[in-house]
Amino acid sequence: MIELWAVGGYSECGSKNMTAIKVDNEVIILDMGYNVGRIVEYEGEEGEELTKLPYEKMLKIDAIPNDTQFHKEWGDMVKAIVIGHAHIDHCGAVRLLAPRYKKAPIIGTPFTLEVVKNTFEGKKIPNKIIPLNPSSKYKVSDNITIELVNMTHSTPQTSAVAIHTPYGKIVYANDFKLDDHPLIGRKPDYKRLKEISKDCIALISDTTRVELSGHTPSEMLAREMLNDVLMRYLHRDMGIIVTTFSSHIARLSTLINIAKKMGRKPIFVGRSLTNYLQAAKRAHIFSTDAEAFGYKRDVNKALRMANKDKDKYFIICTGNQGEPNAVLSRIANDETPYHLSNDDIVIFSCTVIPTPTSEANRKIIETKLLEKNVRIFKDIHVSGHASREDQKEFLQILKPKHYFPTHGGIEKQAAAAKIAESIGYKLNENIHILQDGQKMVIIE
Numbered sequence: 001m002i003e004l005w006a007v008g009g010y011s012e013c014g015s016k017n018m019t020a021i022k023v024d025n026e027v028i029i030l031d032m033g034y035n036v037g038r039i040v041e042y043e044g045e046e047g048e049e050l051t052k053l054p055y056e057k058m059l060k061i062d063a064i065p066n067d068t069q070f071h072k073e074w075g076d077m078v079k080a081i082v083i084g085h086a087h088i089d090h091c092g093a094v095r096l097l098a099p100r101y102k103k104a105p106i107i108g109t110p111f112t113l114e115v116v117k118n119t120f121e122g123k124k125i126p127n128k129i130i131p132l133n134p135s136s137k138y139k140v141s142d143n144i145t146i147e148l149v150n151m152t153h154s155t156p157q158t159s160a161v162a163i164h165t166p167y168g169k170i171v172y173a174n175d176f177k178l179d180d181h182p183l184i185g186r187k188p189d190y191k192r193l194k195e196i197s198k199d200c201i202a203l204i205s206d207t208t209r210v211e212l213s214g215h216t217p218s219e220m221l222a223r224e225m226l227n228d229v230l231m232r233y234l235h236r237d238m239g240i241i242v243t244t245f246s247s248h249i250a251r252l253s254t255l256i257n258i259a260k261k262m263g264r265k266p267i268f269v270g271r272s273l274t275n276y277l278q279a280a281k282r283a284h285i286f287s288t289d290a291e292a293f294g295y296k297r298d299v300n301k302a303l304r305m306a307n308k309d310k311d312k313y314f315i316i317c318t319g320n321q322g323e324p325n326a327v328l329s330r331i332a333n334d335e336t337p338y339h340l341s342n343d344d345i346v347i348f349s350c351t352v353i354p355t356p357t358s359e360a361n362r363k364i365i366e367t368k369l370l371e372k373n374v375r376i377f378k379d380i381h382v383s384g385h386a387s388r389e390d391q392k393e394f395l396q397i398l399k400p401k402h403y404f405p406t407h408g409g410i411e412k413q414a415a416a417a418k419i420a421e422s423i424g425y426k427l428n429e430n431i432h433i434l435q436d437g438q439k440m441v442i443i444e
């Protein structure tokens with residue numbers, strides 16, 4: 001018997017991803033993520049940092065998946081926790097939830113697990129940690145093997161997780177894009193996905209950008225877009241600041257290269273940037289001689305230095321969503337020794353995450369930057385998520401018997417269902433739209 005429990009991630013976008021698959025009497029947990037919206041919104045009592053709050057408090061403010069009922073019913077059967085990639089809406093809650101299933105090892109690629117380890121901030125991790133390279137397998141029990149199939153997304157070493165069972169294979173590709181020219185790592189392992197299609201019982205996959213038509217462009221295009229904008233300012237002496245997602249190592253690598261081509265010194269400023277760069281170095285996938293400054297005192301020192309010789313530096317900083325405490329907001333508020341002036345350049349190499357908080361925060365920061373007559377460039381970015389035609393192609397490659405669109409909320413799930421219907425799937429027969437907390441039997 002195979003059952004699926006949609007613990008979290010099915011009712012809103014970018015929030016509390018956690019799915020469990022029960023194969024007879026053994027359970028595999030896939031992802032344990034934060035509610036990113038809550039993380040950005042939350043301003044704790046007396047300035048407490050959200051990432052330091054205990055389980056009960058995080059549950060109360062809806063920042064982590066609610067696993068209470070799941071823990072009661074299936075908790076004793078959990079054999080492994082598999083984390084598909086390093087974004088916090090997929091791995092942020094591991095530090096709070098995994099210790100509740102401490103007999104189960106945590107499995108993921110080396111980079112993902114380095115990011116997970118960082119979230120424990122030096123505390124002992126009670127679970128065993130099992131790093132698996134992309135495109136490799138681990139036998140969890142006589143009946144279950146976990147395989148990490150190489151996939152592309154906006155953070156390195158993202159995997160589609162294939163759970164091998166006596167009934168066939170279940171694939172969890174949450175999140176993914178089909179990038180045939182990724183700048184770090186390899187393209188999706190199409191050959192392996194085709195092999196898996198021979199007995200693919202179910203696919204659980206993300207619908208984040210399902211409303212976009214066509215194909216999501218490769219990261220190679222983001223590199224060209226950044227080159228196109230920035231090289232116009234070669235030999236000019238204005239300040240240059242770029243902000244992007246800290247977990248996007250390929251993008252950070254592109255920015256270092258452009259900075260060097262422009263004859264400027266790249267510096268990374270902000271805590272989460274230093275954390276992700278450190279994880280990439282430890283996982284041996286990327287390292288740089290560019291300096292990174294995480295703590296507030298170091299940040300100010302670096303920015304003071306850059307302010308003196310604006311034409312010699314290329315600042316890559318946190319704050320792409322206008323988060324009030326991030327470096328870019330502090331610069332815009334004149335709370336750092338770096339002072340913006342006419343003609344300085346600020347590039348947002350990202351999109352605005354469509355939540356009311358991010359939209360409001362970005363509006364605030366953009367207004368402040370415009371008041372300073374700064375040159376702003378927005379959306380110099382390509383998405384990390386599959387568009388409509390990629391979604392269709394992925395279903396055609398894997399041919400799952402059952403399809404569970406996730407990571408979207410009902411509108412995106414419904415749009416994904418329409419795509420599946422266009423190639424012969426049927427809603428409520430083999431397309432299943434679940435909400436957080438729901439369970440379903442896939443095979444009796």
Ligand SMILES: [Zn+2]
Binds near residue numbers: 085153175
């Ligand atoms: Zn992601």
